[in-house]
Amino acid sequence: MPLDSFLILAAETSDVAGESILKKFQIHWWTFLAQLINFFIVVMVLKKFAYGPVMDILEKRRKRIEDGELKLAAVEKQIAESEERTQEMIDKANGQAKRMVEEARESAAAVADKKTQEAAAAAQQIIAKAEEAAKAEREQMQADLRKEFGRLVTSTTAQVTGKVLTDDDQRRINEEALAKVEG
Amino acid sequence: MPLRARFFAGISRLFVLVGCLVASSGSLLAAGDGGGHHEPLPAFAETIFEIGPLPITNSMIMVWIVAAIIILVAQSASRDMKLVPQGWQNFVEWLVETLLNFFSGIMGAHLAKRTFWFLGTVFILILFSNWFGLIPGVGTIGYEIIGDGVDPHDKFRPFLRGANADLNLTSAMALTFAILWFYWALTEIGLKNVIAHIFAPKGEFKGIMLVLMGAIFLMVGAIEVLSIAVRPIALMFRLYGNIYAGESMLENLMAMVPSYLKWLPPMPFYFLEILVGFVQALVFALLCAVFTKLICEHHDDHDDEHEAQPDEKAAQPA
Numbered sequence: 001m002p003l004d005s006f007l008i009l010a011a012e013t014s015d016v017a018g019e020s021i022l023k024k025f026q027i028h029w030w031t032f033l034a035q036l037i038n039f040f041i042v043v044m045v046l047k048k049f050a051y052g053p054v055m056d057i058l059e060k061r062r063k064r065i066e067d068g069e070l071k072l073a074a075v076e077k078q079i080a081e082s083e084e085r086t087q088e089m090i091d092k093a094n095g096q097a098k099r100m101v102e103e104a105r106e107s108a109a110a111v112a113d114k115k116t117q118e119a120a121a122a123a124q125q126i127i128a129k130a131e132e133a134a135k136a137e138r139e140q141m142q143a144d145l146r147k148e149f150g151r152l153v154t155s156t157t158a159q160v161t162g163k164v165l166t167d168d169d170q171r172r173i174n175e176e177a178l179a180k181v182e183g
Numbered sequence: 184m185p186l187r188a189r190f191f192a193g194i195s196r197l198f199v200l201v202g203c204l205v206a207s208s209g210s211l212l213a214a215g216d217g218g219g220h221h222e223p224l225p226a227f228a229e230t231i232f233e234i235g236p237l238p239i240t241n242s243m244i245m246v247w248i249v250a251a252i253i254i255l256v257a258q259s260a261s262r263d264m265k266l267v268p269q270g271w272q273n274f275v276e277w278l279v280e281t282l283l284n285f286f287s288g289i290m291g292a293h294l295a296k297r298t299f300w301f302l303g304t305v306f307i308l309i310l311f312s313n314w315f316g317l318i319p320g321v322g323t324i325g326y327e328i329i330g331d332g333v334d335p336h337d338k339f340r341p342f343l344r345g346a347n348a349d350l351n352l353t354s355a356m357a358l359t360f361a362i363l364w365f366y367w368a369l370t371e372i373g374l375k376n377v378i379a380h381i382f383a384p385k386g387e388f389k390g391i392m393l394v395l396m397g398a399i400f401l402m403v404g405a406i407e408v409l410s411i412a413v414r415p416i417a418l419m420f421r422l423y424g425n426i427y428a429g430e431s432m433l434e435n436l437m438a439m440v441p442s443y444l445k446w447l448p449p450m451p452f453y454f455l456e457i458l459v460g461f462v463q464a465l466v467f468a469l470l471c472a473v474f475t476k477l478i479c480e481h482h483d484d485h486d487d488e489h490e491a492q493p494d495e496k497a498a499q500p501a
Contacts, residue, residue: 032354
């Protein structure tokens with residue numbers, strides 16, 4: 001049947017005027033108008049509720065993405081600048097640190113020299129003092145020894161001779177004995 | 184883009200041919216098997232009731248249902264729109280953006296944005312009308328007219344019919360496009376350029392050649408005018424024919440077999456009809472886009488510059 005109807009339709013289309021086509025397909029003004037209105041209602045509703053808001057939101061999203069990309073580019077630029085600045089500061093700090101280390105090293109060497117010299121001087125002083133002390137001690141010991149030796153000589157002489165020695169005798173004997181010992 | 188249009192038009196013609204062959208074989212079998220029990224699908228939408236002078240047809244009810252669903256979806260999608268889409272908003276955004284990008288690829292951003300309200304609606308309405316027409320019950324649930332003088336071969340009145348299997352709807356869309364096409368052409372390039380686009384010789388000619396080519400292009404222009412006049416008719420009948428043929432084929436396939444097996448023969452063709460529904464929506468919208476693009480094209484350098492400006496402007500917010 002459909003093929004038949006298509007053939008009939010084709011025959012009618014070629015043979016008769018548009019009026020019979022309208023009749024065949026029942027195209028009525030009212031129905032046509034109603035379908036037209038239906039179509040325009042859908043158009044208006046879609047325009048209001050779909051295309052308009054969707055276009056707006058797409059535009060907003062596009063703007064947001066664009067703004068985001070611009071901000072991202074700005075942030076990346078800032079980061080790059082910041083990194084550059086940081087690098088510069090690090091380089092500067094490194095330079096300063098090197099210089100300070102160098103200065104410290106030089107200063108430390110100077111201090112070390114000074115301290116060495118001071119230490120050497122102090123050591124010299126200590127040695128000198130020690131020598132002086134040793135000398136004084138030796139002299140003291142010699143004096144004590146001399147004194148003890150005189151006392152022993154006078155005591156021995158007094159015991160051997162059996163007489164009491166005067167201070168002059170004691171001094172004379174001591175001096176003679178010391179002169180013999182040291183001589 | 185005309186190549187793409189020709190490709191889709193070729194596919195649609197192929198589907199029509201297959202549809203007609205299957206439908207005709209189905210009708211023969213049905214006639215032999217059923218002995219006249221099966222009512223053929225009428226070529227027009229049938230009146231279900233009347234409101235004054237306005238007959239309410241089953242295809243009109245179908246359009247209302249589809250329109251209501253489209254409106255509900257559009258409303259629920261746009262009720263609380265967010266920058267991060269969810270639910271229906273996601274779907275509607277995807278659909279609108281995909282269609283807009285598709286038409287922008289054919290017509291340029293400026294024209295696509297300007298004509299999208301029509302092209303987008305045409306595509307969406309045709310697509311969903313076609314697919315809703317495939318829901319079981321459409322064309323099969325209805326009532327019987329009883330009484331004297333009733334044609335025994337035309338007693339059944341289905342409540343619903345494929346919306347585009349009614350020439351009233353397809354002609355409403357096609358004629359609206361014809362008027363809009365002329366309006367868009369006039370506002371985009373002006374009356375002088377429209378006439379020049381149709382009748383003026385393409386190329387540079389001098390002397391006798393100019394006269395000869397002028398005469399030839401005048402005749403070509405006359406053919407072009409005829410072609411332009413035929414476009415809406417071709418659009419309305421192409422869509423109507425494809426959808427009507429599809430519905431007819433499905434009904435006849437069901438009539439080929441006993442009642443308990445009626446579900447089986449049309450089963451594979453439902454998938455075909457899903458594809459046809461999509462292709463026909465695409466073809467209608469695509470042809471409208473291509474026709475609009477062709478007439479709104481500018482030919483001289485000045486006009487090219489003129490066209491480039493709105494395109495760039497439109498491309499910015501798009």
